Amino acid sequence: MKKQNLVIVESPTKAKTLSKILGNDFLVVSSMGHLIDLPQKKLGVDVEKNFQPSYVVIPGRKKVLELLKKEAKGKNKIYMATDPDREGEAIGWHIKNQIFKNKKVLRVVFHEITPSALKNAFVQPRDFDLNMVEAQAGRRILDRVVGYFLSPLLWKKIARGLSAGRVQSVALRLIVERERQINNFIPQEYWEIEAELKKVQSTEYRVQSSFMAKLVKISEEKAEIKNKQQADDIVLDIKNNTFKVLDINTKEKKRYADPPFITSTLQQEAFNKLRFNATKTMIVAQQLYEGIDIGDDNPIGLITYMRTDSTHVAEEALKEVRSHILKKFGKDYLPKEPNTYKLKKHAQAAHEAIRPTFIAKPPEGIAKYLNEEQYKLYELIYRRFIASQMTPSRYSVTTVDIAVGKYLFSASGSTLIFDGFAKIYNHNELDKEKNVIPALEKDEILDLVNLSPSQHFTKPPARYSDSSLVKKLEEEGIGRPSTYAPIIQTLVMRDYARRLRGYFYATELGSKVCDLLVNYFPKIMDVKFTAHMEEELDEVEEGRLNNTTILEEFYQPFKASLDYAQANIKKEVLTTNETCPQCGKPMVIKWGRKGKFLSCFGFPQCKFAKSITSGVKCPEVGCGGELIERRSRRGFFFGCSNYPKCNFISKNLPQDQDKEPA
Ligand SMILES: [Zn+2]
Ligand SMILES: [Zn+2]
Structure with a gap:
């Protein structure tokens, strides 16, 4: 039977899942990514004429366009079902513009590949969002102009074949500067003194567990012990004195669940908990999103779209998770009102957090259909989402001040009163060993079990990992959900930075490239300026700015730096x-x-x-x-x-x- 309608998507796996769900009336074809782009060997941007881009069919992709054209013949409707973001919008719009100029193409948008989401999307198609298309073009043109003009300068000064990108170079700067901070760091010696204390034994035999207290003040001043001599003197001074409880303070503390994942937090947590790098996280997340066959040749998307900066959760999903929490954990674990999380500036309210699409499909239940990596990431996403709608954990935190002569020790410990969301999502810090403080009274005398001075050195700032680099890029406003992983990947591929045991090291080559760019293109290498450009691209997407304005703002100072660099850069020998x-x-x-x-x-x-x-x-x-x-x-x-x-x-x-x- 001939299929009535054509649906175009960008990936073969997604095509397969959609095809199964949509059924016989729909022929689903994959474009295999972008088909139209700026030319590969030319600038392809007219910097004299409003930065007009001249797009071409990507070499080798003509056949796909012809196939799409052929399949569209005689179809009732043509649907464009590419991903719900700038890239997806641009892929679709370029195809429409290239081969379906005089045909109606219906844009359908969904954040999860499930029967109900597709049904909703296909009954309310929309037109292409030209602001999104323009924002994608704006980024593409900016990156092209920077790469096209900077790379030859690197060839002239350092080595042929090198390349520089816009946002990657700023990320490289962060890594190189951290490398130098670490190299220039001079560790300072300091000492700490800890006392192991316990209650004085009563006549009855009772086992008393001891607890640890740390020296914090000497004669009302912050305790600063610089060397072994000072530490030994203090130990001697304290040893035969009595420890007396000065003050006890017990408070209840709440710890709230974290929001459901967005791209940046998923990448961070997948590194911290699973040791996945950002690229791997995105590859596995995409598999979960595009569809996993969970029996009977029935593929469905297990998670919502993985490129998002919104913590928003659809009404239906919220209902589903709340009833799951009530059924599985009981009413103490369900807050009266759903937990809500603040949206970031420019976050797309129409987008959604990364969450499981079916609460009724827990990871254990579908384990046999997932490979190990898919299972681990799905479990992380699944648990994080449920936890995000649960009640907070509650602790009783006790702080005790203990005096010995002019010395003040402080001990603190916490005990869990109610686990709340931690029942299903453990935080790393909760796993740490706890200092359990026994019931104490003011003025109570304590027994000293052991007094131990320990030597320490101040530590340099930590190297960036995939987790902390993504966090930094997000904080500085120079990354977006679609760019965190590619930025990092590019730096590693170009050998500007290397990943060793999960941490980034700037290479000598990376440092040279960075220094050259910082010297000649301070603005391009400026974190604030790059963040500003990213923000303006967001405003293009929101329809409040156009590309010409931001490209002009960027290009004038860039051109000036470029002219100066071209005249002055010489190859060093x-x-x-x-x-x-x-x-x-x-x-x-x-x-x-x-x-x-x-x-x-x-x-x-x-x-x-x-x-x-x-x-x-x-x-x-x-x-x-x-x-x-x-x-x-x-x-x-x-x-x-x-x-x-x-x-x-x-x-x-x-x-x-x-x-x-x-
Ligand atoms: Zn040899
Ligand atoms: Zn020679």
């Missing part, structure tokens, strides 16, 4: 003590896309070049080569300078397993 074995000229350090290497100063007359070795001998018996850092599609490794005669490779330098890049 770093000579070494080595001489060329072929012509005797000195060898100089050059940069390639794959890192540093030695090249003859006589280049291009003399083409002699060699790798810079790690200085570590190849462990292969009788080889005599040295290990060289190399790069493949799968990451970094060390190979032998005698390759291909010697095939030795290793992930790390043999004698230095933990070596980290400088």
Whole structure:
């Protein structure tokens, strides 16, 4: 039977799920992403004429357009069901503009791929949102202009083949500056003194557990102990004195559940709890969103759309989760009114938080249809959503001030009164061991079990992880749901930063690129300015600004910096003590896309070049080569300078397993 209607989406998995749900009347075809874009080898933007973009069909994608055109013939209706954000809107609009100029194309928007959501969307299609399309174009043009003009400067100064992006470069700056803070950090020694105390034993035999108190003040001043001598003196001074309870304070504290996930918080929590990097989180989330076959060849989307900055929850879902909480946990766990969460500025109220689409499908129940990663992420999303609509946890927090002569110790401990949302979503800090403080009275004398001074050093700021970098990008306003993961991915792919055991290290190459850009393009590298541009793109999407205004605001200062840089940037030459074995000229350090290497100063007359070795001998018996850092599609490794005669490779330098890049 011939299908009546055509539905266009951007991914094959999504097409399959939609096809199953929509049934026989709908032919669902995937565009496999963007089909129309700026040209690959030209600027494609007329900077003299209002930044008019000239779009072209992406090489190799013509066939898809022809297929779509063919499938549209004789159909009753054409629906565009691409994702509900700027990219989705733009993909759809470009297709319509390219091949369906004189045809009616109905835009359908849904945030979850489930029968009820699709039914709703298809009965109320809308027109294309041209403000969204324009905001997408604005970002594309900005990024293109920056990349197109900056990359050749990097080639001139550092190495051919390098590239610079707009927001990525600012993110790189954050990583490079953190790297330097860490390198310049001078640790300061300090000491802490902890007392292990317990109630004085009564005559009856009772086991009393001890508790810990920390020295906080000396003669009313904050206790600052700089070295061992001072610590020892204090210990001696305290040891034979009596500890007396000065004050006891018990308060009830509430801890409220966190909001349901948005893209940034999902990426943070998936790193903290599951050690997924941002890209992996988005790949797995997309699988859950686009449809999982949960038996009987019946795929459905298990979560709502994963690119969102809204904590809003649909009315239906709210009802469903509240009745689930009441049934499963009882009325103490259900707040009288649904919990509401503040929306961020510019957050799309029409968008939704990332949540499960069916509360009745708990992760345990569908485990056999999910792979391990899908299961873990689905469980995280599922639990977080239910917790977000539960009552707060309640604690009794006790703080005790204890005096010994002029010294003041403080102890605090908390006990759980009611678990609330923590019944299903454990917070990392709740798992920590607790200091349990026994019932005490004012002026009570305590027994000292142990007095322990401990040496510490102040610590440099922590390196960024996928979690803390996404958090920082969000706080600074320089990332959006669709960009956090690609920003990070790009920096790693270009080898400007490396991820080691989950934390980012700026590479020497990344630092060089960053310094050059900061010197010549301070505005592009300015966090505040970039945040301002992102905000203006949001305003374009809201229809309150147009692209020409923001592109002009951006381009004038950019052009001035560019002209200055083009006139003044010279390639730097770093000579070494080595001489060329072929012509005797000195060898100089050059940069390639794959890192540093030695090249003859006589280049291009003399083409002699060699790798810079790690200085570590190849462990292969009788080889005599040295290990060289190399790069493949799968990451970094060390190979032998005698390759291909010697095939030795290793992930790390043999004698230095933990070596980290400088
Ligand atoms: Zn030479
Ligand atoms: Zn070797």
